[in-house]
Amino acid sequence: MAEEPKLAEELKKMEYEPLLPVEKKLISYSLILGTVLLGFLVWISYTFFPAGH
Amino acid sequence: MEEKKLGISEDWLSLWLGSFIFILSLFVFAGGDILGWGISTKEWKDVSKAMSPVSKSYVGVKGEITKIDGKKLTLKKADGKEEEITVTEDITTVKVGDTYEKKGVSGFMSLVMTYLFMLLVMTVGAAAMRANIGRFVIGFTIVFWISYGCWLVGHYAYIAATNAAKSGVPWSLKLTGEAGFIVALLAGLAVGNFFPKFAESLKEAIRPELYIKTAIVLMGGLLGVKAAESLGLATAVMFRGLCAIVEAYLIYWALVYFIARKYFKFSREWAAPLASGISICGVSAAIATGGAIRARPIVPIMVSSLVVIFAVIELIVLPFMAQTALWKEPLVAGAWMGLAVKTDGAAVASGAVTDALVRAKAMAMEGINYKDGWITMTATTVKLFIDIFIGVWAFILAYIWCAKIECKPGQKVGAGEIWNRFPKFVLGYAITFFLLLVICLPASKAVQPVEKEIGILKDEITMAEKQLPSATDPAALAALNEKIAASKEKVKGLSDQIKMPKKTIADAKTATSASNSFRVMFFVLTFFTIGVVSNFKKLWEEGIGKLAAVYVLCLFGFIIWIGLVISWIFFHGVKPPIVTG
Known part of the structure; x- marks a missing residue:
C-alpha cells in the first residue's frame, strides 16, 4: 500500500522558481484590469441598476 | 484490490434531491399541501411548545367559535387569541359559542416525519452515490438528531430572544433562533476534534457540501418569490453581485x-x-486550479484542508463583526460574507447567521424590521457567481499555463473544461428561482397597484367615518354615508379583482415555506458536519506552518478587507x- 505523502516532505522537495516575466505580466494585467473595470462596473451599477442611490 | 465505486457526484445529486423536494412542494398549486407537515421550530421557554408543523393546515387547533362565515370559523383559543380556520367538513350543526377542535399533527410527530422523509430521500441519494447504505443510515440518523437538538437549543428564549421582556425572560443573549446554527457548528467541532473515532463512524453521512448544495437548490424558489x-x-x-x-x-x-x-x-x-x-x-477553486495547471493531487488536497479550517473561523467571527459594524448596511454585510468566507457551506451559512443577527440589531437599535432572507440571498448570489466562474477561471489559467508558462505533456486546453467545472447544483437554484419568479411576477404586478389603491380607499373610509359624528346637516351626513358605501363597494370590487393573483402568491408562499422547512434542516446538518470535518489538529502537522502563514497573512491581511x-x-x-x- 502506498504511503500517504507528508506535507513537510513535499514542501522540502519544492524547488525555488524565480518569478518569470510572464507571471509578472499576469499579475499586473489582472490588477490593472481589476482597477479599470471597477470604475466601469460601478458606473453601470449605479446608472442601470439603481437601488437606493 | 478494492473495486472503484462509481456513483453520482454530490454536485449532481444535490440538484436532483433539491429539485425533487421542490417539485413535491409545488403540489400546493394543485390543492395538495403534501410537505406542510415539515418541522418548524419556534423560540421557546417550554420545550413542548417549540415544535409544530410548518403549514397551518397541519396544525391542530381548539377553541370557542366566535364567528362563522361559510366554511371559515373564527376560534378563541385557550390563550385568548383568535384564529380563523377553514374547514372542509359539514359545519351546519355548529354554532357560535360551541367548542370546535381540528385535529392536527403534533410538533414531535412532525419532527419524526421530517426525519423519516429526509432519511428516505437521502438514503436513495446515498445509494446513487454508491455509499455504504448501512453506515449511511446509522450516520445520518445520529447526525440528524444531534443537529436538530442543537437547533432546538439555539431557540431557547435565553439564547434566542431579541426582546427578552416580550419573551418573558429576564435576560437574553439576543442571538435569534439562528444561534442554533452556531450551537450545531460547535457540537460538530467538538465531535470532530475530541471524538475522532465517533466522527469516523459517522463518515458516510458527513457531507456538508451535499447538504448545503441541496439547501441552495431549495432556496432558489424562496428567493424567486421574494424577487x-x-x-x-x-x-x-x-448585477452588483456579478x-x-x-x-x-x-x-x-x-x-x-x-x-x-x-515572499x-x-x-x-x-x-x-x-x-x-x-x-x-x-x-473547489483549489482543485480546479490544481487540475488546470496539472499540479499533483497532493497540492490541492493540502490546500483544501486549510481552507476548511479557516472557513470555520471566518464563519464564527465574521457574522458578529458584520452585526457590530454593518447593521446599517445589511446587503453590504451579505455580500461581504459571500466574498470573504470560503467554501459554499460556510459562506451561505454565514450569510444566514448574518441575516438573523443584522436584522435583530436593526430592529433593536432603530426599530427597522427588514424582510428576512435578503442578506442570505445576497451572500448566496455572490457565492454562486464565484462558483460559476471557477470553470472560466480554471480555463483561463490552463490556457495561460500551457501557452506561456509550462505545457505538460499531453495537456490540452478545451472550452469543455468550463462545463466540466460548472457547479451543476447552480442549475437547480436557477430553475427553482426562475420558475417561482415566472409564476409570481405577473400575480405580484397585478396585486401591488390594486392593493395601493385599496389602501388609499380604506384611508378615505376611515376619514369619512371619523367625520360622521360631527356631521349635523342631514345632506352632508347622507353624502358622507354615500361616499363610505361607494368606497366600500369599490374596495370589495378591487379585492375580488385580485383574488386569483393573491391566491397564486399565497400558494407560492405556502409551497416555499414547506420546502424552506427542509432547507433549514439541510442548513443545520451543514453546520454540524462542517464542524465535524474541521480537524484543527491539521494545524499542528509538520510543515503546515508556511502554508498556514501565507493563508493567515492573505486572508486576514487583505482578502477580508478588500472583500x-x-x-x-x-x-x-x-x-x-x-x-x-
Missing part, C-alpha cells in the same frame, strides 16, 4: 499569487492552487425591503 415582490432590487443585487466577484477574482488572485511566489517562495505548482483556495472559493471594500462599493445604500403593517 417577484421586489424585482428591481433583486436585479440590482444580482460585478463584485469580477473584481474579487482579478484583485484577490493576483495579489495572493504574487505574495505566495515572491514565501512557493513554486508555481503550490502558489496557483493556494491563490485560488485562499482568494476565490476554497476547496469588505468591494461589498461596500457595490452594495452601500441598497437596503432590503421593510416589513410593513
Whole structure:
C-alpha cells in the first residue's frame, strides 16, 4: 500500500522558481484590469441598476 | 484490490434531491399541501411548545367559535387569541359559542416525519452515490438528531430572544433562533476534534457540501418569490453581485499569487492552487486550479484542508463583526460574507447567521424590521457567481499555463473544461428561482397597484367615518354615508379583482415555506458536519506552518478587507425591503 505523502516532505522537495516575466505580466494585467473595470462596473451599477442611490 | 465505486457526484445529486423536494412542494398549486407537515421550530421557554408543523393546515387547533362565515370559523383559543380556520367538513350543526377542535399533527410527530422523509430521500441519494447504505443510515440518523437538538437549543428564549421582556425572560443573549446554527457548528467541532473515532463512524453521512448544495437548490424558489415582490432590487443585487466577484477574482488572485511566489517562495505548482483556495472559493477553486495547471493531487488536497479550517473561523467571527459594524448596511454585510468566507457551506451559512443577527440589531437599535432572507440571498448570489466562474477561471489559467508558462505533456486546453467545472447544483437554484419568479411576477404586478389603491380607499373610509359624528346637516351626513358605501363597494370590487393573483402568491408562499422547512434542516446538518470535518489538529502537522502563514497573512491581511471594500462599493445604500403593517 502506498504511503500517504507528508506535507513537510513535499514542501522540502519544492524547488525555488524565480518569478518569470510572464507571471509578472499576469499579475499586473489582472490588477490593472481589476482597477479599470471597477470604475466601469460601478458606473453601470449605479446608472442601470439603481437601488437606493 | 478494492473495486472503484462509481456513483453520482454530490454536485449532481444535490440538484436532483433539491429539485425533487421542490417539485413535491409545488403540489400546493394543485390543492395538495403534501410537505406542510415539515418541522418548524419556534423560540421557546417550554420545550413542548417549540415544535409544530410548518403549514397551518397541519396544525391542530381548539377553541370557542366566535364567528362563522361559510366554511371559515373564527376560534378563541385557550390563550385568548383568535384564529380563523377553514374547514372542509359539514359545519351546519355548529354554532357560535360551541367548542370546535381540528385535529392536527403534533410538533414531535412532525419532527419524526421530517426525519423519516429526509432519511428516505437521502438514503436513495446515498445509494446513487454508491455509499455504504448501512453506515449511511446509522450516520445520518445520529447526525440528524444531534443537529436538530442543537437547533432546538439555539431557540431557547435565553439564547434566542431579541426582546427578552416580550419573551418573558429576564435576560437574553439576543442571538435569534439562528444561534442554533452556531450551537450545531460547535457540537460538530467538538465531535470532530475530541471524538475522532465517533466522527469516523459517522463518515458516510458527513457531507456538508451535499447538504448545503441541496439547501441552495431549495432556496432558489424562496428567493424567486421574494424577487417577484421586489424585482428591481433583486436585479440590482444580482448585477452588483456579478460585478463584485469580477473584481474579487482579478484583485484577490493576483495579489495572493504574487505574495505566495515572491515572499514565501512557493513554486508555481503550490502558489496557483493556494491563490485560488485562499482568494476565490476554497476547496473547489483549489482543485480546479490544481487540475488546470496539472499540479499533483497532493497540492490541492493540502490546500483544501486549510481552507476548511479557516472557513470555520471566518464563519464564527465574521457574522458578529458584520452585526457590530454593518447593521446599517445589511446587503453590504451579505455580500461581504459571500466574498470573504470560503467554501459554499460556510459562506451561505454565514450569510444566514448574518441575516438573523443584522436584522435583530436593526430592529433593536432603530426599530427597522427588514424582510428576512435578503442578506442570505445576497451572500448566496455572490457565492454562486464565484462558483460559476471557477470553470472560466480554471480555463483561463490552463490556457495561460500551457501557452506561456509550462505545457505538460499531453495537456490540452478545451472550452469543455468550463462545463466540466460548472457547479451543476447552480442549475437547480436557477430553475427553482426562475420558475417561482415566472409564476409570481405577473400575480405580484397585478396585486401591488390594486392593493395601493385599496389602501388609499380604506384611508378615505376611515376619514369619512371619523367625520360622521360631527356631521349635523342631514345632506352632508347622507353624502358622507354615500361616499363610505361607494368606497366600500369599490374596495370589495378591487379585492375580488385580485383574488386569483393573491391566491397564486399565497400558494407560492405556502409551497416555499414547506420546502424552506427542509432547507433549514439541510442548513443545520451543514453546520454540524462542517464542524465535524474541521480537524484543527491539521494545524499542528509538520510543515503546515508556511502554508498556514501565507493563508493567515492573505486572508486576514487583505482578502477580508478588500472583500469588505468591494461589498461596500457595490452594495452601500441598497437596503432590503421593510416589513410593513
